[in-house]
Amino acid sequence: MTQELLHSPATERNKKPILEVLRHVLPSAGLVLEVASGTGQHVVHFARELPKLVWQPTDPDEGSRAAIVARLRAANLENVKEPISLDVLYTPWPVDRSDAILCINMIHISPWAVTEALFANAKHVLSSTGVLYLYGPYRQSGRHTEASNESFDTSLRSRNSEWGVRNLEDVTRIAEAQGFVLETTMDMPANNLSVIFRNAL
Numbered sequence: 001m002t003q004e005l006l007h008s009p010a011t012e013r014n015k016k017p018i019l020e021v022l023r024h025v026l027p028s029a030g031l032v033l034e035v036a037s038g039t040g041q042h043v044v045h046f047a048r049e050l051p052k053l054v055w056q057p058t059d060p061d062e063g064s065r066a067a068i069v070a071r072l073r074a075a076n077l078e079n080v081k082e083p084i085s086l087d088v089l090y091t092p093w094p095v096d097r098s099d100a101i102l103c104i105n106m107i108h109i110s111p112w113a114v115t116e117a118l119f120a121n122a123k124h125v126l127s128s129t130g131v132l133y134l135y136g137p138y139r140q141s142g143r144h145t146e147a148s149n150e151s152f153d154t155s156l157r158s159r160n161s162e163w164g165v166r167n168l169e170d171v172t173r174i175a176e177a178q179g180f181v182l183e184t185t186m187d188m189p190a191n192n193l194s195v196i197f198r199n200a201l
């Protein structure tokens with residue numbers, strides 16, 4: 001992290017491959033709600049490259065929101081709203097409606113109840129047939145896909161016993177229970193997945 005603008009090297013590396021997926025899954029216009037925006041690197045990059053969409057960054061962490069504000073000032077983009085506080089656990093969410101929701105690298109760095117709340121509450125905000133896009137590392141059929149993900153999982157759990165790399169089937173099960181359908185998954189660099197759910201309500 002630099003002093004001027006909060007900076008995540010991993011976010012800098014994955015923003016371009018994620019954008020290429022988003023070009024295909026996001027609507028051509030409308031509001032995109034980003035849950036857990038962190039440093040704001042993603043929202044600035046995506047908003048610049050997809051200017052017909054309006055972007056709403058959010059994060060429950062005050063320091064992150066301040067970082068996003070600083071990054072937006074530097075970027076000078078007209079299609080990004082000021083960041084707002086959104087903790088997925090608390091309802092109602094401070095957004096009435098969105099045409100798509102992004103949640104990148106959050107569900108393994110938060111308790112499982114946060115993933116459950118994400119789906120339970122996103123469905124009330126997301127337009128019918130809207131996309132809920134997740135990105136991060138996953139286990140599949142209970143197994144890590146690579147040794148590096150297993151090490152990452154161990155380090156996450158040592159930091160917080162409620163964190164950890166999630167099993168894709170468990171995530172899909174709770175998504176389906178809330179009326180989402182798993183549209184597709186895509187392999188991404190560094191053993192991550194893009195996971196695309198659609199609101200089927």
Ligand SMILES: C[S@@+](CC[C@H](N)C(=O)[O-])C[C@H]1O[C@@H](n2cnc3c(N)ncnc32)[C@H](O)[C@@H]1O
Nearest residue numbers: 011036037038061086087088104105106110114
């Ligand atoms: C590893 S950072 C990822 C940030 C950004 N999406 C990225 O990929 O660079 C995880 C983020 O999840 C957010 N977060 C943790 N628990 C949350 C919750 N209950 N609701 C919303 N965001 C949460 C944190 O504040 C943090 O910004």
